[in-house]
Amino acid sequence: MPRTKVVLVACGTAVATSTVVANAIEEEMRERGIAVDIRQCKATEVPGLIDDVDLVVSTTPVPPDLDKPVITTLAFLTGIGKAEVLDKIEAALRG
Amino acid sequence: MHDSISRHLDPEAICLGVEATSNRDVIDLLAGRLAALGRVRPSFAGAVLAREASMPTGLPLGGAVNVAVPHTDPEHVVKPSLALATLARPVGFGSMDDPDEEIPVGVVMMLALDNKDAQIDMLREVAELIQRPGALAALAAATSPDEIYAVLGA
Numbered sequence: 001m002p003r004t005k006v007v008l009v010a011c012g013t014a015v016a017t018s019t020v021v022a023n024a025i026e027e028e029m030r031e032r033g034i035a036v037d038i039r040q041c042k043a044t045e046v047p048g049l050i051d052d053v054d055l056v057v058s059t060t061p062v063p064p065d066l067d068k069p070v071i072t073t074l075a076f077l078t079g080i081g082k083a084e085v086l087d088k089i090e091a092a093l094r095g
Numbered sequence: 096m097h098d099s100i101s102r103h104l105d106p107e108a109i110c111l112g113v114e115a116t117s118n119r120d121v122i123d124l125l126a127g128r129l130a131a132l133g134r135v136r137p138s139f140a141g142a143v144l145a146r147e148a149s150m151p152t153g154l155p156l157g158g159a160v161n162v163a164v165p166h167t168d169p170e171h172v173v174k175p176s177l178a179l180a181t182l183a184r185p186v187g188f189g190s191m192d193d194p195d196e197e198i199p200v201g202v203v204m205m206l207a208l209d210n211k212d213a214q215i216d217m218l219r220e221v222a223e224l225i226q227r228p229g230a231l232a233a234l235a236a237a238t239s240p241d242e243i244y245a246v247l248g249a
Binding site: 013017020023024040059060061072073074076079080 | 154156191193208211221
């Protein structure tokens with residue numbers, strides 16, 4: 001069994017938009033056979049939570065130089081480009 | 096169906112054809128309605144404005160009607176609620192993924208949330224609504240709260 005990958009989902013307040021994104025990623029990755037541990041935080045909290053994280057997905061800009069892959073996307077809110085972003089997330093988690 | 100949105104959206108928190116000149120006008124209006132209904136604390140409006148200034152909530156949809164979903168931290172909320180405004184003319188909101196980019200917004204859905212796990216259905220419905228083809232245009236064209244609820248119930 002591969003280690004469960006950790007995805008840190010960030011938005012402005014960690015209450016609204018990141019909840020939508022976290023749910024969507026969890027469901028879609030489960031369908032693709034990838035177990036993920038999803039954590040939510042505010043964008044400003046990302047640097048302090050980054051250590052054991054495999055991928056950051058944010059709806060809003062996060063601080064630079066995180067040394068981990070970051071995908072900034074509104075696709076889970078707007079629907080625009082969702083399939084492409086899911087492929088990118090899958091590739092990052094399988095990589 | 097958007098049952099959870101309808102349940103959280105009081106008719107008094109629906110403002111149609113609003114004449115606004117800035118996103119502050121719209122936020123003040125909707126936050127005022129929620130405060131008058133006892134759904135948010137007096138601190139809510141200022142907190143939403145502050146958040147909007149640093150981390151804006153405009154969502155570019157690639158069409159004529161963009162949407163914004165202003166909100167803030169749970170401590171300013173008394174009872175989870177929504178407020179909705181359609182604008183006579185679009186006003187600028189910063190784009191969520193690029194705060195330096197301003198987008199014209201015609202429909203504003205203000206979210207007052209106090210518990211993300213309890214309100215996940217509502218959040219999911221808001222995302223579905225935004226993604227449903229034609230839904231925002233139908234909201235923008237509504238002339239009465241009943242028409243808004245009809246779009247939400249479609």
